């Protein structure tokens with residue numbers, strides 16, 4: 001496939017993206033933060049988060065020194081919070097074990113927490129011009145169509161074939177090939193031309209060799225994920241109101257919301273007033289169950305969230321388990337809170353008077 005890389009590079013130089021906030025640098029820290037944020041997240045969503053993050057933590061040293069709470073507060077709304085926790089952890093590893101310097105090859109970068117093969121390859125290609133292979137969702141779609149590969153890409157056999165193809169087309173140490181441009185070209189083609197629906201084959205630089213295009217199979221590839229109904233769960237969040245403040249507790253246990261501030265969570269079988277007394281040391285009376293419930297979809301399940309409002313009468317004991325804080329709704333939005341909890345607080349934002357939620 002001798003022309004694959006050159007066709008892509010020529011196209012990227014003329015039509016690709018050149019002014020994203022993380023482009024025009026070879027600083028591996030700036031590239032790493034962007035690559036982590038871009039996992040599972042669209043460019044236009046990432047840009048404001050990235051700019052705020054880099055303004056606050058301009059170097060790996062600044063990030064390592066930061067409080068995890070402050071890192072997660074900046075991550076709040078971007079989802080997949082393990083990425084933010086790993087970013088902070090990795091910054092500490094780089095300071096403690098790599099003298100504050102990013103490793104300079106993809107195999108070493110890949111040993112860092114939260115950095116997989118594709119992310120390591122992208123950092124190495126953009127920062128050091130290393131000849132290495134990326135295979136993110138966009139690139140999988142391009143290669144699936146270009147080589148006419150059947151089978152859902154999430155299956156390991158299909159994934160394996162795609163890695164082999166990606167390896168086969170990547171340019172090998174060649175002074176003529178700019179790996180940074182090649183890597184960006186693959187990403188850009190997947191994002192801008194070979195899109196999930198209605199790809200723009202007519203202007204695609206790979207069109208004349210593309211198996212799916214030549215075989216009129218573009219709309220069939222990649223093979224869709226076998227349909228599966230997401231399981232549903234229900235839960236109850238307690239909106240404890242004390243004057244103009246709400247109670248938040250920090251999740252210290254494992255789980256997707258680890259280290260984030262949440263409303264206390266109960267289940268429908270609890271007697272909420274007894275629960276508050278026993279678990280939180282708070283004497284409170286139920287006001288109402290706010291309706292309708294709010295739905296939130298995670299990757300692996302759907303969550304129906306009920307919100308029980310309670311008015312606090314007295315606080316007779318500090319809770320034993322999780323750290324807590326009392327904040328106004330406005331203050332809550334400045335903390336690291338999950339998007340699902342933001343949905344509740346947005347809908348039922350506490351007004352200034354104690355009884356008018």
Ligand code: SF4
Pocket residue numbers: 142145146193194195199200201202204205206207210211212213218
């Ligand atoms: S010709 Fe169409 S299907 Fe093939 S790689 Fe280009 S955009 Fe994708």
